[in-house]
Structures are given as structure tokens and as C-alpha cells.
Amino acid sequence: xxxxxxxxxxxxxxxxxxxxxxxxxxxxxxxxxxxxxxxxxxxxxxxxxxxxxxxxxxxxxxxxxxxxxxxxxxxxxxxxxxxxxxxxxxxxxxxxxxxxxxxxxxxxxxxxxxxxxxxxxxxxxxxxxxxxxxxxxxxxxxxxxxxxxxxxxxxxxxxxxxxxxxxxxxxxxxxxxxxxxxxxxxxxxxxxxxxxxxxxxxxxxxxxxxxxxxxxxxxxxxxxxxxxxxxxxxxxxxxxxxxxxxxxxxxxxxxxx
Amino acid sequence: xxxxxxxxxxxxxxxxxxxxxxxxxxxxxxxxxxxxxxxxxxxxxxxxxxxxxxxxxxxxxxxxxxxxxxxxxxxxxxxxxxxxxxxxxxxxxxxxxxxxxxxxxxxxxxxxxxxxxxxxxxxxxxxxxxxxxxxxxxxxxxxxxxxxxxxxxxxxxxxxxxxxxxxxxxxxxxxxxxxxxxxxx
Numbered sequence: 001x002x003x004x005x006x007x008x009x010x011x012x013x014x015x016x017x018x019x020x021x022x023x024x025x026x027x028x029x030x031x032x033x034x035x036x037x038x039x040x041x042x043x044x045x046x047x048x049x050x051x052x053x054x055x056x057x058x059x060x061x062x063x064x065x066x067x068x069x070x071x072x073x074x075x076x077x078x079x080x081x082x083x084x085x086x087x088x089x090x091x092x093x094x095x096x097x098x099x100x101x102x103x104x105x106x107x108x109x110x111x112x113x114x115x116x117x118x119x120x121x122x123x124x125x126x127x128x129x130x131x132x133x134x135x136x137x138x139x140x141x142x143x144x145x146x147x148x149x150x151x152x153x154x155x156x157x158x159x160x161x162x163x164x165x166x167x168x169x170x171x172x173x174x175x176x177x178x179x180x181x182x183x184x185x186x187x188x189x190x191x192x193x194x195x196x197x198x199x200x201x202x203x204x205x206x207x208x209x210x211x212x213x214x215x216x217x218x219x220x221x222x223x224x225x226x227x228x229x230x231x232x233x234x235x236x237x238x239x240x241x242x243x244x245x246x247x248x249x250x251x252x253x254x255x256x257x
Numbered sequence: 258x259x260x261x262x263x264x265x266x267x268x269x270x271x272x273x274x275x276x277x278x279x280x281x282x283x284x285x286x287x288x289x290x291x292x293x294x295x296x297x298x299x300x301x302x303x304x305x306x307x308x309x310x311x312x313x314x315x316x317x318x319x320x321x322x323x324x325x326x327x328x329x330x331x332x333x334x335x336x337x338x339x340x341x342x343x344x345x346x347x348x349x350x351x352x353x354x355x356x357x358x359x360x361x362x363x364x365x366x367x368x369x370x371x372x373x374x375x376x377x378x379x380x381x382x383x384x385x386x387x388x389x390x391x392x393x394x395x396x397x398x399x400x401x402x403x404x405x406x407x408x409x410x411x412x413x414x415x416x417x418x419x420x421x422x423x424x425x426x427x428x429x430x431x432x433x434x435x436x437x438x439x440x441x442x
Contacts, residue, residue: 141395143386175440182436186371186429190378197379198386201328205390205400212325213391215400244371247432251367254440255360 041172047253048169051181051246055165058242059158062192065235066151069144069199072228143198144229150195151236154188154243161185168253175254182250189243196236203230274441278357281438286350288427288434293343295424296377300336302417303329303384308410321403321410328387329414335380336421339373346370353438360439367435374428381421388414 161184167177206226209217219226306329309320323329349366353359391411394402404411 143389179433179436179440183429183433186374186432189371189375190425190429193375193378194382197381197383200379201383201386202390204328205387210326212321213401213403215390240375244375247371248368251364251371251436251439254436255364256440 041257044172044253044257045169047249048165048172051249051253052162052165052169054242054246054249055158055162058239058246059155059162061235061239061242062151062155062158065196065232065239066148066155068228068235069151069232070148072144072225072232073140141202143202147195147199147232147236150191151232151239154192154195154239157184157188178250178254182247182254185243185247185250189240189247192236192240192243196233196240199229199233199236203233275357278438278441279354281434281441282350282354282357285431285434285438286347286354288431289343289347289350292424292427292431293340293347295420295427296336296340296343299417299420299424300333300340302413302420303336304333306410306413308407310406321407323414326387328383332380332384332417332421335376339377339424342369342373357438363435363439367432367439370428370432370435374425374432377421377428378425381418381425384414384421385418388418 161181164177164181168174168181171177203226205215205217206229207217207219209215303323307320307322323333346366346369349362353363353366388411390400390402391414392402392404394400
């Protein structure tokens, strides 16, 4: 009976075995591929999650920098100083000449710069010169405006690229969204670094001035403005470093496994 | 049978993909040489500025060179560093042409390219801000424009910015190409 069983086993097994072997091999290949892919591609998911976290922090830094620069205007308060001259009564022609000289000076000075103007009030006997010095905000220059606009563009790009980043977390092996993110992140890095570096050049000049071109340091008068602008530049550099990490992460995640 | 047919198909699709990879690597090398020329030209153009006006008084300088503004010194240094890096990365790029399937060196090249892009953009945009100030001044901060007196100095520094910004564009293309070559197979 054993022999018959063995015979039946040996007769039957080849048939069963051949079909089973073929089916088994055919079913083993995709299964093996799936088993091989899952643990190997797991690190890509971690990289994509890091990418998302860095993206959110870079966006926060960019928004903070834009806000700090945008709200940095500072106007020094009015102050007036009175210079009073007494004119003698019998010096009327002299008085008239002196008052005419002061009138010319007033016109001359108030036209050459909008920083201070001189008003003249003629009483009967006195002429007084009122000097009002008023300083405007200096963050209306094109470089500060470029900084705010560039950081706003980068912050909104980072916000809009959050869904794309989530797509790369979910679909680990799709290369298209990753390459698009790599390219757009590179452009964002360029814009951020450009804004930060031009802001840093202006802040350096405002702190130190330059002797050979006769540009004076203005930070002693504009204390608050300088602090805010320096903080904005630091924020933009932090955003630039974070976006650099984003590009490196995208490059590492593009690896074929 | 299925397995062998699948392997043959994979090998057939690998050949044109490798050809495209090689084309991307050759383009990478050409763009690298272009960027090298651009940054080297910018560094030399900015570094050899020297203008002396023919008159002088006791208290006001009438001589302008790139050393006077520390931003321009940084610009020359950044361009020199980036051109040195490009020179050293040419052999790696040639290696990528021969071995199109190299991955780790491509990732390293992308990371280094991005760092150099950041450095170059920083130098170029900082000196662009100073060149703008030199042309226009800033009335509110009482900074006078110096370009009316120093004509050729201003022209030189403005022209050297062009090469630097061109190299920035080339770097962006380089990073994109490396990313594409990295993901193909």
C-alpha cells in the first residue's frame, strides 16, 4: 500500500508540482517584488515627511520676515526749535535786507531736501525762524519693497506646494511631482537668497556706512527700524537654509531604489 | 517564459534610457563650462575695477575700486569660490557621462550645486543692491549716488553682474538636469 501510495504520489506529484511550480513562480515574482519594495521604499516616506515639516517651518520663517520688514517704518517725532532775532527799529533797511536774506535761505533750504523746512514769521519787530525737522520712513526704497514682495511670493509658493508634498508622501515612487518640487524649490531658494542678501547689504550699510562713498550710517537715528530690518534679514536667511534642506531631501528621495 | 520575456523587455527599454541619460550628462558638462566662464568673467571684471578721477581735493576721495565696498569684495570672493568649485566638478561630470547609472555622486553634486547656487545668488544680489544705490542713491537716508562722477567704474560693476546672474540661471538648469538624470531608469 505504501508502494501504491508512493506510486500515486510519484505519479501525481509531477503533474501537480509542475502546475503548482509554474503558478507558484508566476505568483512569487510580483509577491517578491512587492515584499522587496515595501521595506526598501519605507525610507522615502520618512524623507517626504521631513520634507513636509521643513516646508511648513520655511513658510513660517518667510512670513515672519516679510511681516517684520513690511511693518518696519518709523517716523521720528516733530521737534521744533525757535531762533529769534530781534531787529532794531532804526535798522529798518537792514532788517528788510536781513529778512529778505532769510527768505531766500528758507526757499533754498526747503527745496533742496524734504528733511527739514524753515518757516518764517514776520512780526512787526521780530522775525523768528521756526525749524521743523521731520524724517520720513526709509523702508520705501525699492530694495525693501523687493524684499517684502519676494518673501511674500516664496511664502505663498511654499503654502501652495504643501499638497504636492503630501502627494509625494502618499505616492512614494512617483518621480514627476518630486522633480517638479526640486525645480520649484530651487527657484524659491534663489528668490529667498536674493531678497535676504540685498537686504543684508542695505542693513550693513545702515549699520556701518561707507567712508569712500560718503554714505553715513543711519542706524543711530532709526533704532527701531534697524532692529526690525535686521530681524527680517535673519528670518529670510533661516528660510533659505530650510529651503536648501528641502532641495537636498528631494534629491535624496529621487534615488532609484 | 514570462520571466525571461520580462527580463528581455527590461533590457530593451534600458538602452534608450541610458542614451538619454548620457545626453543629459553631456549637456550638464557643457552648462558647467558655460557657468565657469560666466563666474570667472564676473570675478575678473569686478576685481580689476580701478578708476581715479583726474582732480582731487584734500578731504574727498576721487578713486574708486572694488575694495572700497565690502559687498563687492564678497562678490569677487563668492564668484571665485564658485568658479573654483565648477572647475573641480568638471571631472565628476565627465565621470557621469561615462557611467550614467551613478547615483550617490549625482546626489552629492546636486547638494553641492545648490549650496554654490545660494552663495552665488547672495553675492550677486547684494552687489546688485549696492549698484542700484550707486546709480540712484537714497534721498531719505542722505546717500548720494556716485555714478555721475565714476562713470567707467559704474559701468564695470554693472556689467559684471550680468555674468553672475547668467551663471545663477545655468545653475538652476544644472540642478534640474541632475534631478532628471537621477530619476530615470
